[in-house]
Amino acid sequence: MLWSLASGAPAQNPPELQAQTVASGLQHPWAVAFLPGGRFLVTERPGRLRVVDADGRVQPPLHGLPDIAAGGQGGLLDVITDAAFERNRTIYFCFSQPGPGATNGTALARARLSDDLTGLQELRVIFSQQPKVASTLHFGCRIVERRVDGRPDGTLWLTLGERFSRRDDAQRLDNHLGKIVRVGKDGHVPADNPLVGRPGALPEIWSHGHRNVQGAALAPDGALWTHEHGPMGGDEINRPLPGGNHGWPRVSFGLHYDGSPVGDGASGGAGLVAPLHHWTPSIAPSGMVFLSSDRYGPAWRGNLFVGALKHRQLLRIELKDGQVVAQHPLLQALGQRIRDVRQGPDGWLYVLTDSPSGQLLRLVEKR
Incomplete structure (x- = not known):
């Protein structure tokens, strides 16, 4: 089935596009990665990892996953393939890991995808x-x-929420709540991490003062960009700086859900890294990618694409000198929560819709 896309104001004759269904019947899909031969690897939040064939057939769940504390916003979440996947068949995924009693936390694992695409081997939790x-x-x-x-360079960034009930810990350096961490692919701490050797600081930490980062991507210059959910308003796009304090919960452009101010009500402060952009009211962003292909014409190359759960759209964001200069909503006609957006090896954009019967969609030129 094909849907016409609703786009914003035209910019340099943007292409007319369609959202093409690749696969459906996915239960709260959270992330998509790309396999050789046109196949896909898709996580489902309830704790399942599936291969989707090039023709859209959804395969049974893979075996070999660790125990997962699925519930609420937790479960099996992001997945990526190693840059050398065709040689080593290594994938990385993050999930809500059970702890003592009813506790849990975000964990990062690596594994080898079996040759027959039915399970994981050599599983190791590295963080x-x-x-x-x-x-x-x-x-x-x-x-x-x-x-x-x-x-x-052999290292991975992983974004970590502050678990909502522990927001003040996002400002402390003796824990992983509300942080972005950087670890080696085997779990080691890189010697050049910004807080290595600092007394009282965990050496994995790259940046702190984050709330709930559900979008991360490399910019064309290789810099890390992220976005995070604000409280009631104040969703942010950030460029996390090594050792940087990004402010939460001292400052925010939003309000707490009871209408009270965050901190003393300021949106910024001395020594805090300001966001590159904020959305107030909130759009509930999830998923993020910079387009590097020319599939949609040169005007879209280098644009940033962000999914929106609350606003049920995909945003095409134009940038100039690292700043947002225009935003164009896409996929509004679907009326679906957009959980993830990635660029495939074929240069097309792929999105996941978040619902009990979610879809994997490919954005192609209308013919």
Whole structure:
């Protein structure tokens, strides 16, 4: 089935597009990665990982996953393939890991995808968020493979939520709540992480003062960009700086859900890294990618694409000198929560809709 896309104001004759259904019947799909031969790897939040064939057939859940604390916002969340997947068949995924009692936390694992695409082998958890918390909210959980001069450097960034009930811990450096961490692919702490050797600070931490980061992507220059959910308003786009304090919960452009101010009501402060952009009211962003292909014409190359859960759309964001200069809503006609957006090896954009019967869609030119 095909739907026409609703776009914003035209910019340099944007293409007329269609959303083409690749697969359907996915239960709350959270992330998509790309496999050789036109196949896909899709996570379902309730705790299942599936291969989707090039023709759209959804395969049975893979075996070999760890125990997952699925519930609320937790479950099996992001997944990526290693840059050298065709040689090593390695994938990385993050999930809500059970802890003592009713506690849990975000964890990052690596595994080998079996040759027959039916299960995971050599599973190893390489990072576990500490402390574990009794909460089903704010897991964060986006993974980005770091590159230097265009080449993978052997490390991964992982975004971590502050678990909602522990927001003040986002300002402390002795825990992983409300942080972005950087670890090696085997779990080691890189020697050049910004807080290595700082007394009282966990060496995995890359940046802190985050709320619930559900979008992360490499910019064309190799820098890490993220977005995060604000409270009532104040969703942010950030460029997380090494050792940077991004403010939560000292400052925000939003309000707490009871209408009270965040901190003293300020939106910024000395020593805090300001967001590149904020959405107030909230759009509830999830998923993020910079378009590097020319599939949609040169005007869209380099644009940032962000999914929106609350606003049920995909945003095409034009940038100039690292700042947002225009936004164009797409996919409004679907009326679906957009959980993830990725660029495929074929240059097309792919999105996941978040529902009990979610879909994997490909955005193609209308013919």
